[in-house]
Amino acid sequence: MTTCKYYHTLSDSQVECQLCPHHCHIANGRTGICHSRRNHDGVLVSEVYGRPCSLAIDPIEKKPLYHFHPGTTCLSLACTGCNFRCLNCQNHEISQVSPAEAGHYDLTPEQVVSLALEHRCPGIAYTYTEPLTYLEYITDTARLACEAGLWNILVTAGYVCQQPLRDLLPFLDAANIDLKAFSDDIYHQVCGGHLQPVLDTIMAMHDAGVWIELTNLIIPGVNDDMLMIRQMCQWIASRGLADNPLHFSRFFPRYKMLDVPPTPIRTLQEAKQIALEEGLKYVYLGNV
Numbered sequence: 001m002t003t004c005k006y007y008h009t010l011s012d013s014q015v016e017c018q019l020c021p022h023h024c025h026i027a028n029g030r031t032g033i034c035h036s037r038r039n040h041d042g043v044l045v046s047e048v049y050g051r052p053c054s055l056a057i058d059p060i061e062k063k064p065l066y067h068f069h070p071g072t073t074c075l076s077l078a079c080t081g082c083n084f085r086c087l088n089c090q091n092h093e094i095s096q097v098s099p100a101e102a103g104h105y106d107l108t109p110e111q112v113v114s115l116a117l118e119h120r121c122p123g124i125a126y127t128y129t130e131p132l133t134y135l136e137y138i139t140d141t142a143r144l145a146c147e148a149g150l151w152n153i154l155v156t157a158g159y160v161c162q163q164p165l166r167d168l169l170p171f172l173d174a175a176n177i178d179l180k181a182f183s184d185d186i187y188h189q190v191c192g193g194h195l196q197p198v199l200d201t202i203m204a205m206h207d208a209g210v211w212i213e214l215t216n217l218i219i220p221g222v223n224d225d226m227l228m229i230r231q232m233c234q235w236i237a238s239r240g241l242a243d244n245p246l247h248f249s250r251f252f253p254r255y256k257m258l259d260v261p262p263t264p265i266r267t268l269q270e271a272k273q274i275a276l277e278e279g280l281k282y283v284y285l286g287n288v
Contacts, residue, residue, distance in 0.1 A: 036081035078128035123151030182232035
């Protein structure tokens with residue numbers, strides 16, 4: 001266990017986690033929404049620091065990042081946990097469980113960097129689950145990766161408080177951010193969160209010079225309203241992100257949305273046309 005950086009102590013041995021906008025109040029012995037940050041006798045600790053549950057070497061396009069060093073590979077790393085509860089979660093076997101329910105490797109930040117160098121991966125991707133829930137591990141690893149000349153890539157839903165994000169940004173080179181919908185109601189009902197903190201994350205990364213690509217998974221009957229998609233594209237263009245790729249991704253039934261059909265291809269094509277009409281220059285269709 002490693003002591004977390006972002007929290008403060010409350011009365012009755014409770015702590016308030018200050019990593020993400022949930023601001024979980026956590027009783028002694030319990031975890032926050034993410035399952036990976038536990039109150040241990042009034043001290044908030046990370047139960048996944050140095051304990052990745054998944055490792056792989058991926059093409060960078062799988063993140064997806066199409067305009068950041070295409071044709072290269074990255075060492076992909078994930079720990080258990082997520083601060084969203086998406087009903088359609090694609091990786092719920094590792095994102096929606098406690099660390100005790102998944103196997104893990106024991107890898108210090110130094111060992112992660114050595115592994116990337118050993119396998120000639122020019123970058124490390126923090127991905128698959130929600131890497132911001134183990135931000136201390138990422139920050140320590142990313143700092144060493146920078147010193148070794150490696151890129152740091154974040155694949156995230158972007159639900160984080162601004163101060164922790166600012167601590168990570170100096171070491172971050174690229175990110176794919178999952179913009180799940182342009183509706184706070186949908187974020188609340190489907191993901192258990194809110195939209196504005198995600199928009200704040202996008203702009204903070206953009207302002208810091210991090211290369212950004214956005215993904216919007218279109219789910220039939222949930223976020224496939226074309227007016228909302230147009231409003232999302234207008235927001236993207238108006239924030240100086242017209243040159244940053246937008247990936248519209250096809251939904252397939254998963255987790256708690258097994259009764260929802262796959263996204264029709266024509267829906268994705270219509271969304272792409274709207275994005276192009278609103279001035280976005282690079283629009284891609286994924287999972288097709």
